[in-house]
Amino acid sequence: MGTLIQDTQQRNPDSQPRWDRLERADLFEQYRELRTQGISERQAATELKVPRTTLQAWRTWHDSLDICPHVAEFFQSGPGLACVHRLVVGFHLVCVEVGACGIRLACLFLKLTGLDRFVAASYGAQQQVNCQVEAAMVSYRQTETARLAKDMPRKDITVTQDETFTGGLCLVGSEPVSNFIILEQLAQRRDQAAWNALMAPALAQLNCQVIQSTSDEAPGLLAYVAHHLEAHHSPDVFHVQHELSKAVCAPMATKERAAHKAATEAQEQLDQVQAHLQTAGDEPEKCGPGRPPKASVSLEQAQQELEAARREHERLAQQREQVAKSIRGIGHDDHFVDLERGVRRNGPLIAADIQAHIEQVRTMPSTKGSARAAWSAWRKPSASCPKCRRP
Secondary structure, three states: OOOOOOOOOOOOOOOOOOOOHHHHHHHHHHHHHHHHOOOOHHHHHHHHOOOHHHHHHHHHHHHOOOOOHHHHHHHOOHHHHHHHHHHHHHHHHHHHHHOOOOHHHHHHHHHHHOHHHOOOOOHHHHHHHHHHHHHHHHHHHHHHHHHHHHOOOOEEEEEEEEEEOOOOOEEEEEEOOOOEEEEEEEOOOOOHHHHHHHHHHHHHOOOEEEEEEEEOOOHHHHHHHHHHHOOEEEEOHHHHHHHHHHHHHHHHHHHHHHHHHHHHHHHHHHHHHHHHHHHHOOOOOOOOOOOOOOOOOOHHHHHHHHHHHHHHHHHHHHHHHHHHHHHHHHHHHOOOEOOOOOOEOOHHHHHHHHHHHHHHHHOOHHHOOHHHHHHOOOOOOOOOOOOOOOO
16 A cells, blocks of 8 residues: 555646655665765765755754654654554544544644654644545455455345435445445435445445345335345334334323322322321311211222322333333344354244244233234244245
């Protein structure tokens, strides 16, 4: 890979060209060797074909560095510049591209390590380096994909597809086993025609056949999988959990809030009865002439109503917690590897575990009806479908 941190200089054709950093390092090293041999500065400039003022500027800059002379000598040499280059490119690749670090932190890294004496640490300079790193990554992906696809054995794959909206609409497709990004490209639309126009060239260079697509149930994606890929479609677990939670948890939360409100009102009524008994004692309540006395709530009745309201609230809260646990369990049991024992789990076992969670939600008295409607969102692959490879 060529040097990325060396920008193309803006040159005037009529002026003396500026030297490349590696060429400059080599010339400066030769200059220092000539000077140690007793050769004058003028003679060294003539032999190296470099203006004497340029050599003086290089020497003045080198001597003015507030760093150990041995360190300065190393980073001014060819191997030292190559080392700096690898450090800067590696930082941009690992911390800026792979990690969540920004370019400003890359500038801070150069300043704190003292490398800003040898590399431009301004935001604009490091932004240019980052652009060149990204261009090199794209070029590497294109060349390596074309090279490796020639020897790729024929295989059936599953693709995961979605849209992102960072910087505009971007269609993304990847292979989940290898995490290989098949498609990541900006688009104007996300209908089936747009998906096919971008996915078809990306899949054409790979020796594979898409037998299954996993995504949300966007109409454009469903139409693309059915009409162009002619493959099986499975909804992703997140959207199954989301639809189930939206259909079940909201009604249960409403019932739980109503039960909590009833328990609060029952507690207030009990407090009022107790306060009334303490102030009035055993005296009968006075009423107007010709009016029957009010039927007051007894202390025992108020306590019974409070206990009943509390039991109902606890029952609904436990049911809601159990439903939430079952919905989380769908995502846990969808793994084809047992996370506790580290062994592989087959498809029937995964389907049975997921079905058990769904049945547990469905049998809850507070979720009947809503759970049945949400279950239709989970479209299980058919066991007789030859293209179904969902584990």
